[in-house]
Amino acid sequence: MTARVTFAAVLLVLLVSAPGAAPAQGPVPRVIEVSAERFEFWPSEILVAPGEEVELRIRSDDTMHGFRIVGAGTNLLIPKRGRGYAVTRFTGGAPGRYTFECSRMCGAGHNFMRGVLVVRRAGDAR
Amino acid sequence: MATTATLLAAARPSGAQDSEQGFPATGPLSGYMDFHFNKADGEDPVLDFHRFVLLLNHSFSSRLRFVGELELEHAFVEGLETGGEVELEQAYVDFLLSRRLNVRAGMLLMPVGIINERHEPPVFNGVERPFVDTVIVPSTWFDVGAGVHGELGAGWRYRAYVAAPLNALEFTAEEGIRGGRQKGSRANVRNIAYTARAEYRGLRALTLGASVWTGDSSFAAPRLDTGVTIGEFDARFRRDRLELRWQFAEVGIADAARLNDVLERSTGVSPNIARRMRGFYGEAAYRVWNAGAPRDLVAFLRYENFDTQFRMPDGFVPLKEFDRDAWVTGITYYPDPDVAVKADVVYLRNQSGLFPNRHLFNLGLGWWF
Numbered sequence: 001m002t003a004r005v006t007f008a009a010v011l012l013v014l015l016v017s018a019p020g021a022a023p024a025q026g027p028v029p030r031v032i033e034v035s036a037e038r039f040e041f042w043p044s045e046i047l048v049a050p051g052e053e054v055e056l057r058i059r060s061d062d063t064m065h066g067f068r069i070v071g072a073g074t075n076l077l078i079p080k081r082g083r084g085y086a087v088t089r090f091t092g093g094a095p096g097r098y099t100f101e102c103s104r105m106c107g108a109g110h111n112f113m114r115g116v117l118v119v120r121r122a123g124d125a126r
Numbered sequence: 127m128a129t130t131a132t133l134l135a136a137a138r139p140s141g142a143q144d145s146e147q148g149f150p151a152t153g154p155l156s157g158y159m160d161f162h163f164n165k166a167d168g169e170d171p172v173l174d175f176h177r178f179v180l181l182l183n184h185s186f187s188s189r190l191r192f193v194g195e196l197e198l199e200h201a202f203v204e205g206l207e208t209g210g211e212v213e214l215e216q217a218y219v220d221f222l223l224s225r226r227l228n229v230r231a232g233m234l235l236m237p238v239g240i241i242n243e244r245h246e247p248p249v250f251n252g253v254e255r256p257f258v259d260t261v262i263v264p265s266t267w268f269d270v271g272a273g274v275h276g277e278l279g280a281g282w283r284y285r286a287y288v289a290a291p292l293n294a295l296e297f298t299a300e301e302g303i304r305g306g307r308q309k310g311s312r313a314n315v316r317n318i319a320y321t322a323r324a325e326y327r328g329l330r331a332l333t334l335g336a337s338v339w340t341g342d343s344s345f346a347a348p349r350l351d352t353g354v355t356i357g358e359f360d361a362r363f364r365r366d367r368l369e370l371r372w373q374f375a376e377v378g379i380a381d382a383a384r385l386n387d388v389l390e391r392s393t394g395v396s397p398n399i400a401r402r403m404r405g406f407y408g409e410a411a412y413r414v415w416n417a418g419a420p421r422d423l424v425a426f427l428r429y430e431n432f433d434t435q436f437r438m439p440d441g442f443v444p445l446k447e448f449d450r451d452a453w454v455t456g457i458t459y460y461p462d463p464d465v466a467v468k469a470d471v472v473y474l475r476n477q478s479g480l481f482p483n484r485h486l487f488n489l490g491l492g493w494w495f
Contacts, residue, residue, distance in 0.1 A: 035330075038244060042330055045279060061364075062248065063464050063494060070188055073147070080463040082418025099225065105156040105183050107246045107494070108235060111193060111220050112275065112283070 029053040029089055036078050036102065037061035039109035046117050048092035059085040066103030069117065075103055092119040146187055153183040156495060158246045162253055163489040167482075175201040179215075189222045197266075213309065215268045224276070230287070231272035233310045237285045237323035238337040239263040240360045240373055247492020248466040251411050251426040251458050254488060257450070257474075258432050262375045262405035263358060264304035270313050273321075281328025291319040291341035294352040294385055299398040300448055302434040303354065303377055306343060317342040331365040344381070347388050353380040367413040369424075376436075377403040383439035401439045405432030411458075422460040429453055447478035456488075464494045 032054050035042045041058075048054050058067050060078045067086060068075040076086040090098075102113035160177040178201065182194040194217040200210035218232030235243050241250060241259035245266060250256075259265045273287030290313035292306035308314065319341025326334040337358040344350035360373040379385070382401040390396040407430035415423035431451040435444035456470025468490035475483040 038246070038249060040327060042327065044277065044281075044327070060463075075148070080419075082422065082463065097225070105153045105181060107156075107158075107244070107249070108181075108195060108216060109243050110183070111191060111222075114225065114277070116225050116277075 027053075029055040031055045031057060034058045035061055036065045036067070036113075038063070038107045039102075039113040041100070041102075041113065041115040044115035046115070047122070048090065048117055048119050049121055050092045050095055050119055053089055053091045055087060055089050057085050057087050063106055064104060065106050065113070066101075068101055068103035070099045070101065072098060074100075077104065090117060092117075095120045149185050149187045151185045153185070156181040156183075158494040159492065160247050161491045164253075165487045167485045181216075191220045191222065193218060193220070213266075213268075215266055226276045226278060227274055228276050229272070229274055230285075232270070233268055234271050234273070234287055234289060236267040236269065236289065236321050236339060237287070238267065238321065238339055238356060239265065239358050239375060240335070240362065240371060241265050242267050246494045247468075247490070248458075248460065248464055248494055251409065251424060251468070252428065252454055252456060252470050252488075253468045253490035256373075256407050256409075256428065256454075257430050257452055258373060258375060258405035258407050261302050261304065261432050261434060262377060262403055263356070264302070264307055267307060268310065269308055269319075270310040270315075271319075281326050282324065283327070284322065284324045286322040287320075289319050289321060289341075290315050291317050291345065292343040292354055293346055294343040294350065294354065294379070295346045295389065297379070297385070297397065297399045299400070299434060299445055302400075302403045303356075303379075306354075314345045316345045319343075331363055333362040335360045344385070347385075350384055350388060351381050352385050354378070355380075367416055369409075369411040369413075371409040371411075371428075372407070374406040375404070379403075383441065386439065386442065396442075398435070398438075398442060398445055400435045400437060400442075400444070402437035403432075403434045404436040405430070407431070419463050420461040422463070424458045424460075425456075426458070427453070427455045445478070447476045447481040449477040451475050466490070466492045468492065 032046060034056055036058055058078050060081050062081055064080045065078040067078055074088055076088055078086045096119055098117040100115050100117060102110060157180040162174045162176045165171040178198040180196050184192045195215040197213045197215050202210045203212050214233055216233055216235055218230050218234055221229040237243060239259055241255050242263060242265040255265060269290045271287045271289030273285060275285035277283040290308045292303055293308055294306060296305035297303050298305055321339040323335060323337040339356040341354060343354045344352035355378045358375040363370040379401050382399050386396050386399055407428055409426060409428035411424050411426035413424050415421050433449040435448045438444050453473045454470055459467040470488050472486040
């Protein structure tokens with residue numbers, strides 16, 4: 001009897017600690033691949049629904065760039081070409097337009113390097 | 127094996143687009159350099175520290191920013207450009223109002239062609255910039271002015287400036303309008319020039335551009351009416367290892383016959399300035415080694431055709447030595463994405479039977495930081 005109880009307890013512990021038994025995660029964010037090169041992001045306009053979480057994977061095609069979402073506290077360095085990518089997540093809050101820009105001097109046209117995250121429901125007027 | 131920078135930051139905007147956190151801020155010093163070895167047939171080889179450029183930037187706030195670019199050409203300034211030049215190529219303040227409309231004023235790069243606004247050495251193939259972007263579009267072309275720029279959505283963006291005009295009395299048969307740049311140095315603005323560029327980047331691999339510059343450039347000779355207009359189209363395509371570039375530019379000079387007449391009276395020699403100049407080039411580049419720096423090598427081939435005597439005013443005969451074309455082929459090796467080691471050969475031909483064609487061999491080391 002004691003052996004059965006011990007066996008059941010060990011089995012329970014193993015089941016609880018197994019990877020598949022982890023607490024349920026939230027919905028997987030939509031992944032958006034963004035490329036950065038002098039002096040533009042592509043895409044430069046990204047549509048996000050209110051409340052939706054997206055994962056931005058930003059890869060440079062040339063030098064090191066920056067990625068700042070103005071007013072949102074996000075400011076990343078994007079590694080140089082061939083050295084991986086930067087990742088950030090953005091959750092659509094109040095409908096509106098949220099500017100992002102290169103935050104690391106990248107050349108003569110650096111200030112042109114901007115884009116926008118547009119938070120609105122699909123089908124809403126622009 | 128490329129690494130992944132997992133810099134996660136949960137950005138949950140609360141409409142705080144005007145947050146000034148982190149401003150004012152002065153950016154780190156940036157710049158680029160260009161060191162060349164040039165060897166032409168029958169001439170001694172030359173080592174030239176062609177460009178030493180420093181870029182400065184300061185953000186007064188998220189919406190108010192300064193950018194400056196100071197260049198030393200040919201390493202040594204002796205006065206009157208005999209040794210080199212110190213040039214203030216950019217010094218402007220941007221008023222970033224909205225995505226669609228921003229205002230810029232100061233010393234501006236003219237938004238004409240591929241190279242003039244994108245001239246860092248790792249950005250283009252070839253030790254020297256394309257001939258068309260030197261003789262027909264006189265890059266680096268900068269002058270004082272003001273204007274607007276922005277993005278209109280769906281991949282469209284634009285800039286439109288007013289600026290100081292060219293000085294037509296400095297035009298030449300060989301280098302076209304290049305000598306006419308006032309470079310923002312006590313520039314005469316009795317007449318104003320207008321310039322604009324539209325770009326389309328609605329497709330991932332393709333960038334299309336069109337530029338125009340127009341202005342009355344005869345302020346130094348009041349009885350002249352030398353309007354100059356430049357039209358330009360360009361395209362860039364990049365997919366996987368392949369990159370293609372194409373550009374066409376044409377210059378129109380009104381009243382060119384009288385301009386030649388005025389200059390001949392003052393110098394005793396007719397400068398033989400054309401009423402139309404034209405140039406175009408196409409370039410194909412292939413990344414033959416694509417494993418990421420330092421295993422990163424591009425091979426390219428470019429054909430250029432440029433004629434600063436394309437159409438002459440009545441009574442003037444074109445000088446065929448200035449009807450030129452060039453084959454340029456070479457490699458660009460990137461030990462780092464910001465460092466370009468370049469080698470190329472140039473076969474430069476002209477249509478005159480009197481002047482020999484030229485072969486050139488160039489080596490270059492350029493870097494951005």
